[in-house]
Amino acid sequence: MLLREPPPTPADLHFKLFGFPVRVHPYFWLVTVLLGLNGKSTPPEQLVIWAIVLFVSILVHELGHAFMQRHFGGRPWITLYAMGGLASCDDCDRHTRSQVLISLAGPCAGFLLALIVVVAVRMAGHPLGFLGPWTQPTLESVGLVEASLLSTPLITIFWQPFESGNVNYLVRQLLWVNILWGCVNLLPIYPLDGGQVVRELCQIGRPRQGIILSLQISALCAGAMAILGLMSGELFVAFFFGYFAYMSYQTLKAYQTSVW
């Protein structure tokens, strides 16, 4: 998720992965460290693990988009910036079906990475399981003497902890970022992937009304998420979605007053 490409800087990191040019803007590292610190004294080794997790997870998400763009004949490139990434291409197939699949490929790549982590934990001999959203996890309910827990709004994941606290931290962050980031990206909100999917689907046969409808859906959903964030005391969530709600509303007003 990124609105548009940032201008190049001398501190950009450039490399190629699977034939895709990748550029990492210095703000990516800055925001990653700020998010990792999050107002508390995070141990340096955990900060490094966090930076690696975010780098790998966002890169995998963008690779999902890029591989699908290449599948439809495009030659994409990837940019990692302050709040995420972007897989761009000038020559991508613009048909609805291609665009929908390209948008969905990012979150799906993240879910696949989470699945690989789950399989790796189990292969390392550590039992791992899931609980539904309404189950209160206890050691008895998960059948383990001790357990590491990761609670997301939809699911709680538990596993037999590793001896190393850093390995537990790595597993927890990899699962958290890839599951939660994938789910958030699927919300029907601009400029998230789900918002792009809804725009493509709404525009079938009625481009102007479709884009207006998708912006209305985006503004409503982002507004609801911002209120949820406020009510649960998650100010970052409230700000994040409040900003998207405002942007969708502004774009909506511009479309409604424009003449096509």
Ligand SMILES: [Zn+2]
């Ligand atoms: Zn995406």
